[in-house]
Amino acid sequence: MKHWWKILSVLLVLYSLTVGMLVPLKTGIAEVSPLNTTTGEDVTLIIQGYNTNFGDAKGQIRAWLKVDKELSLLAKSFKVKSDNLMTATFSIPDKLPGGAKVKDATLILDSEVDGSSVLPSALFISQKNTASEFDVAEWSRSPIANLHEKDGMSFPYRNVLSETIRNLFYHVPLWFGMMIILVVSAVYSGRYLRTKNEEFDFKASAFTKVGILYGILGLVTGAIWAKHTWGAYWSWDVKQNMAAISVLIYVAYFVLRSSFDDPEKQARISAVYNIFAFAALIPLLFVIPRLTDSLHPGNGGNPGFGGEDLDNTMRMVFYPAIIGFTLLGVWMANLIYRSEIIENKLLNRW
Amino acid sequence: MNLIQEIGFLLKKEILIEWRQKYAISGILLYVLSTIYVVYVSFIQVDPKVWNALFWIIILFASTNAIAKSFIQESSHRQLYYYSLANPIAIIISKILYNSLILLVLCVLCYTFFGLVAGNPVKDSFQFFTALFLGSVGFSITFTFISAISAKANNSATLMAILSFPVIIPILLTLIKLSANALRLMQDTSINKDIMILVAIDLILVALAFILFPYLWRD
Numbered sequence: 001m002k003h004w005w006k007i008l009s010v011l012l013v014l015y016s017l018t019v020g021m022l023v024p025l026k027t028g029i030a031e032v033s034p035l036n037t038t039t040g041e042d043v044t045l046i047i048q049g050y051n052t053n054f055g056d057a058k059g060q061i062r063a064w065l066k067v068d069k070e071l072s073l074l075a076k077s078f079k080v081k082s083d084n085l086m087t088a089t090f091s092i093p094d095k096l097p098g099g100a101k102v103k104d105a106t107l108i109l110d111s112e113v114d115g116s117s118v119l120p121s122a123l124f125i126s127q128k129n130t131a132s133e134f135d136v137a138e139w140s141r142s143p144i145a146n147l148h149e150k151d152g153m154s155f156p157y158r159n160v161l162s163e164t165i166r167n168l169f170y171h172v173p174l175w176f177g178m179m180i181i182l183v184v185s186a187v188y189s190g191r192y193l194r195t196k197n198e199e200f201d202f203k204a205s206a207f208t209k210v211g212i213l214y215g216i217l218g219l220v221t222g223a224i225w226a227k228h229t230w231g232a233y234w235s236w237d238v239k240q241n242m243a244a245i246s247v248l249i250y251v252a253y254f255v256l257r258s259s260f261d262d263p264e265k266q267a268r269i270s271a272v273y274n275i276f277a278f279a280a281l282i283p284l285l286f287v288i289p290r291l292t293d294s295l296h297p298g299n300g301g302n303p304g305f306g307g308e309d310l311d312n313t314m315r316m317v318f319y320p321a322i323i324g325f326t327l328l329g330v331w332m333a334n335l336i337y338r339s340e341i342i343e344n345k346l347l348n349r350w
Numbered sequence: 351m352n353l354i355q356e357i358g359f360l361l362k363k364e365i366l367i368e369w370r371q372k373y374a375i376s377g378i379l380l381y382v383l384s385t386i387y388v389v390y391v392s393f394i395q396v397d398p399k400v401w402n403a404l405f406w407i408i409i410l411f412a413s414t415n416a417i418a419k420s421f422i423q424e425s426s427h428r429q430l431y432y433y434s435l436a437n438p439i440a441i442i443i444s445k446i447l448y449n450s451l452i453l454l455v456l457c458v459l460c461y462t463f464f465g466l467v468a469g470n471p472v473k474d475s476f477q478f479f480t481a482l483f484l485g486s487v488g489f490s491i492t493f494t495f496i497s498a499i500s501a502k503a504n505n506s507a508t509l510m511a512i513l514s515f516p517v518i519i520p521i522l523l524t525l526i527k528l529s530a531n532a533l534r535l536m537q538d539t540s541i542n543k544d545i546m547i548l549v550a551i552d553l554i555l556v557a558l559a560f561i562l563f564p565y566l567w568r569d
Contacts, residue, residue: 193562256503256509256512261504268566273513276499283551287547
């Protein structure tokens with residue numbers, strides 16, 4: 001089986017497409033209203049769930065408002081309106097802990113059917129002027145314990161991302177694939193310069209073509225993702241701009257190639273440019289974005305994609321997708337290379 | 351004849367050629383002066399932020415024009431003659447050095463003239479001149495090498511712009527940031543890191559130019 005890796009690449013890409021698209025998200029809290037309240041009052045939160053089954057979980061639902069590491073507040077009563085809509089009533093104590101004027105509280109929901117879901121900064125509680133003393137007993141009546149885990153495979157629910165979290169399996173592996181393929185292309189250009197074997201030049205050009213394709217697909221998937229999370233297809237983000245410029249560098253490579261008549265000269269000079277351009281690509285994609293703020297995860301104070309966002313179920317799709325897309329790219333480059341060799345031979349014969 | 355001597359001779363030759371046929375350097379100077387004048391006439395009051403961007407755009411276009419000719423200008427017969435006499439590495443080093451020198455002069459002239467007509471918002475001269483120096487070296491390395499590539503092709507003038515502009519962007523962006531800091535448009539405490547990055551990019555590109563040029567020149 002010489003072609004096992006081609007079969008593997010198709011299987012891995014299909015796997016990432018089916019599993020990545022079909023596995024449901026974990027339950028989450030999509031929206032809560034009202035957003036703020038004052039101390040000493042009873043507040044009824046209207047909770048909009050995502051992928052939840054409040055109807056089935058009736059009677060076992062528990063909800064907490066968590067104000068800091070230790071203190072939390074259990075809900076007094078619940079009313080389930082539909083599978084995705086419920087209300088929970090909390091009676092807020094008279095005094096905030098630590099003499100704070102405003103505290104943000106994290107809402108935690110838990111039931112056996114849905115597992116647990118969390119919404120950070122769901123409710124802002126402001127201190128009303130009262131003379132009462134802070135009473136710990138009012139807060140920690142029921143500690144958060146015995147949380148449930150939803151059965152079956154599911155991806156994490158994140159508030160801004162929601163369903164678009166699946167794009168991680170396509171957007172990021174395409175960039176990984178592009179980088180690996182462009183490295184291979186630069187290596188072939190170097191080998192051409194050392195051996196003057198024209199096969200290496202055809203390979204370098206074929207790999208660059210696939211690299212451009214992946215770059216454009218990476219830009220498009222990124223733009224769609226940006227529309228849903230940042231609000232616009234093009235947000236003047238430094239990584240978006242640099243990625244667009246790096247695609248331009250490689251388009252220029254093909255303009256350069258087409259401006260020669262002599263095949264030997266074409267191969268030699270475009271190999272030189274390919275290596276030079278690759279060296280300019282590294283600061284473009286890996287240095288400049290670190291100098292300025294970016295909306296991307298891991299830049300400008302944003303947390304990196306990792307930890308709870310990239311949990312083990314996501315990794316089970318994410319890593320195979322990287323391997324799959326890269327191998328698929330190598331296969332495509334191989335086909336382009338072979339068709340170019342045939343074209344070249346036919347041209348030489350006639 | 352060792353490498354350093356060769357470079358010395360070639361550098362002297364470049365300057366001598368420039369001195370004898372002054373049209374190239376005077377053409378570039380006139381280009382810079384008229385661009386600055388056009389900018390002045392259309393803006394009159396230039397805000398420091400715009401000043402910074404315009405300054406580097408003028409330098410960018412002037413340096414592409416100045417350097418594009420460095421390989422295209424000389425006939426292929428004369429180039430063959432050079433290569434039979436000298437080491438290709440000596441040729442590329444002397445071209446890069448000469449172009450850095452030209453660009454440095456160009457930058458300083460552009461700065462004086464632009465400062466004269468549109469005001470001088472530079473607060474930290476030392477930092478600004480560091481940016482000018484690193485910028486002219488970086489532009490010179492990139493543009494000299496790209497002009498060597500594009501000189502081999504058929505329509506070299508267009509290719510020069512297409513090939514060099516995407517490649518120059520990392521250098522240009524770091525330079526704009528550095529000079530924005532010198533104009534006190536922003537306060538950056540880690541400016542030394544930017545300078546180091548610029549030096550590192552220059553070093554990588556110059557090393558590649560040395561490695562790749564011997565493959566480039568022979569026809």
